[in-house]
Amino acid sequence: MRVVIAEDSVLLRAGLTTLLEASGIAVVAAVPDAETLLxxxxxxxxxxxxxxxxxxxxxRDEGVKAALVLRQQWPEIGVLLLSxxxxxxxxxxxxxxxxxxxxxxxxxxxxxxxxxxxxxxRVAAGGTALDPEVVAQLLQRRQDPLFRLxxxxxxxxxxxxxxxxxxxxxxxxxxxxxxxxxxxxxxFTKLDLPPTEVDHRRVLAVLRYLDG
Amino acid sequence: MAxxxxxxxxxxxxxxxxxxxxxxxxxxxxxxxxVVIALTLAVLGWxxxxxxxxxxxxxxxxxxxxGNDQYGFLGSWPITPVLLLLAAGLTLFGWPALxxxxxxxxxxxxxxxxxxxxxxxxxxxxxxxxxxxxxxxSPATWRQFAYHLVAPLPAAAATVAVMAAWLVAYPxxxxxxxxxxxxxxxxxxxxxxxxxxxxLARQVAELTHSRSAVIAATDAERRRIERDLHDGxxxxxxxxxxxxxxxxxTMTDVPDSVxxxxxxxxxxxxxxxxxxxxxVRGLHPPVLEDRGLDAALSGLCTMAPIPVxxxxxxxxxxxxxxxxxxxxxxxxxxxNVARHARAERAEVVVEQLAHRxxxxxSDDGRGGARPGAGTGLVGLAQRVxxxxxxxxxxxxxxxxxxITVDLPCAS
Numbered sequence: 001m002r003v004v005i006a007e008d009s010v011l012l013r014a015g016l017t018t019l020l021e022a023s024g025i026a027v028v029a030a031v032p033d034a035e036t037l038l039x040x041x042x043x044x045x046x047x048x049x050x051x052x053x054x055x056x057x058x059x060r061d062e063g064v065k066a067a068l069v070l071r072q073q074w075p076e077i078g079v080l081l082l083s084x085x086x087x088x089x090x091x092x093x094x095x096x097x098x099x100x101x102x103x104x105x106x107x108x109x110x111x112x113x114x115x116x117x118x119x120x121x122r123v124a125a126g127g128t129a130l131d132p133e134v135v136a137q138l139l140q141r142r143q144d145p146l147f148r149l150x151x152x153x154x155x156x157x158x159x160x161x162x163x164x165x166x167x168x169x170x171x172x173x174x175x176x177x178x179x180x181x182x183x184x185x186x187x188f189t190k191l192d193l194p195p196t197e198v199d200h201r202r203v204l205a206v207l208r209y210l211d212g
Numbered sequence: 213m214a215x216x217x218x219x220x221x222x223x224x225x226x227x228x229x230x231x232x233x234x235x236x237x238x239x240x241x242x243x244x245x246x247v248v249i250a251l252t253l254a255v256l257g258w259x260x261x262x263x264x265x266x267x268x269x270x271x272x273x274x275x276x277x278x279g280n281d282q283y284g285f286l287g288s289w290p291i292t293p294v295l296l297l298l299a300a301g302l303t304l305f306g307w308p309a310l311x312x313x314x315x316x317x318x319x320x321x322x323x324x325x326x327x328x329x330x331x332x333x334x335x336x337x338x339x340x341x342x343x344x345x346x347x348x349x350s351p352a353t354w355r356q357f358a359y360h361l362v363a364p365l366p367a368a369a370a371t372v373a374v375m376a377a378w379l380v381a382y383p384x385x386x387x388x389x390x391x392x393x394x395x396x397x398x399x400x401x402x403x404x405x406x407x408x409x410x411x412l413a414r415q416v417a418e419l420t421h422s423r424s425a426v427i428a429a430t431d432a433e434r435r436r437i438e439r440d441l442h443d444g445x446x447x448x449x450x451x452x453x454x455x456x457x458x459x460x461x462t463m464t465d466v467p468d469s470v471x472x473x474x475x476x477x478x479x480x481x482x483x484x485x486x487x488x489x490x491x492v493r494g495l496h497p498p499v500l501e502d503r504g505l506d507a508a509l510s511g512l513c514t515m516a517p518i519p520v521x522x523x524x525x526x527x528x529x530x531x532x533x534x535x536x537x538x539x540x541x542x543x544x545x546x547x548n549v550a551r552h553a554r555a556e557r558a559e560v561v562v563e564q565l566a567h568r569x570x571x572x573x574s575d576d577g578r579g580g581a582r583p584g585a586g587t588g589l590v591g592l593a594q595r596v597x598x599x600x601x602x603x604x605x606x607x608x609x610x611x612x613x614x615i616t617v618d619l620p621c622a623s
């Protein structure tokens with residue numbers, strides 16, 4: 001896997017590079033700002049970009065804007081946004097373009113190396129990786145219809161939104177895959193998502209709550 | 213009285229030592245000079261302030277009354293309206309300036325001879341035409357005029373009296389001169405300076421300005437601290453947690469005690485990150501600056517432990533200080549709801565109506581919210597008042613609670 005990192009802090013840029021290279025991931029470029037990021041991506045065409053939200057010149061939301069440009073120009077390249085804080089609004093903006101190959105995590109998550117690398121690979125493979133805090137915020141915003149779901153079903157939906165498979169959900173909640181399947185089916189029923197040939201119900205269920 | 217005087221600037225010996233702890237008003241020699249100069253200025257002032265206008269108006273008014281002028285030249289030419297207009301223009305634009313000039317001369321006299329500083333009265337602001345008109349009509353102008361109109365008589369009387377005193381009753385003349393100076397200063401303060409009302413108005417304007425400067429500075433300081441923490445401590449802590457995490461996953465062939473220590477340090481670093489993040493967001497949420505109130509409040513409401521319905525209708529951004537106050541009002545109100553109200557749900561409504569920002573935070577809890585009692589409502593009310601807003605709390609026992617805030621939002 002080839003990765004471009006855009007991170008304002010020298011310390012973290014070096015740290016992330018070390019972390020990824022120690023895990024056998026090639027860092028083809030590590031840049032300090034959004035403009036250089038877009039140029040590096042055009043040049044290297046990586047599998048994944050890791051983008052800091054706050055970068056030069058204004059130190060506000062350059063990363064979010066850069067991510068939206070990346071999604072539009074190279075939809076096949078995964079974008080993992082990292083930030084010291086997660087904002088529901090940024091997540092909504094990101095997810096409104098598409099929900100594949102996108103991630104939005106707190107910087108804290110890089111501390112849990114295995115989980116972080118999992119999320120990274122998921123995004124590079126076209127999946128999603130949303131920070132539990134983002135998901136919690138998005139679900140809270142869509143609170144009202146969720147009253148129909150049981151707390152367990154909510155847990156399952158939350159993990160689905162983070163991009164986990166049924167096996168992943170089962171492992172996280174310490175329940176059997178068949179139990180997960182039952183919960184997922186209940187969620188589909190309660191959300192009015194009958195089985196069809198043309199729709200991916202799993203994506204629709206997550207979308208219905210996240211995109212709104 | 214005339215003891216040893218310490219002068220820090222090391223001024224040289226003076227023949228007539230005047231105790232430095234006495235105001236110049238109390239120096240008889242200067243007081244006497246001030247009285248004499250007062251008479252000179254009063255006479256000159258009278259000529260300028262009374263004489264010149266009379267001169268300017270005399271000719272046109274005479275022509276108006278008698279149809280021609282007494283001197284015979286220009287005869288009965290129809291130039292009376294022109295002359296009247298000229299006189300009116302000179303009065304409107306020149307006369308207040310003359311009055312001010314004479315006042316300035318008196319103020320210089322008072323400050324240099326008596327050490328009495330009389331602040332200049334306020335002048336109207338605005339376009340030239342209205343300023344001239346308002347200045348002509350302003351009470352300050354007419355107070356000064358009254359001073360200059362009357363001044364020659366008392367000044368002459370005072371000059372004669374003080375001269376006579378120095379000649380006839382020498383030892384007591386000093387006290388008399390000082391008393392006259394005090395009287396002089398009092399009259400000048402009353403008529404040449406701003407009135408009490410004007411002084412208060414000026415103080416209010418100054419206080420308002422300095423208060424908003426302080427609030428803006430506090431706000432800027434919070435942002436600066438937020439940025440510093442973001443760029444410094446937070447990044448370093450993330451880096452530390454990441455290195456510990458990497459060590460924890462790669463170093464598997466070490467003794468259990470070492471592995472446990474690393475794991476513990478790793479967990480603590482992560483907790484520190486969480487704590488620091490919530491502290492930093494409490495300082496100033498960056499999203500408020502980036503995307504405005506709607507986005508910042510949206511994030512805030514989704515982090516509340518109970519469902520919060522949010523409606524924001526703010527078509528135009530408010531000044532940053534007002535946005536910050538609005539944000540923290542809602543943050544504190546929701547914290548109170550979560551801590552004290554035992555509510556099941558809450559609602560936040562923010563609306564912008566004609567340069568005002570209306571905020572209502574309501575919940576379905578048990579009510580009984582009172583300022584004080586650790587609710588942070590007092591601090592909230594102070595923050596709101598600091599930007600000239602109002603805050604009211606309706607919270608009957610048994611609920612529901614409703615906090616209404618109204619902020620000025622002129623951009």
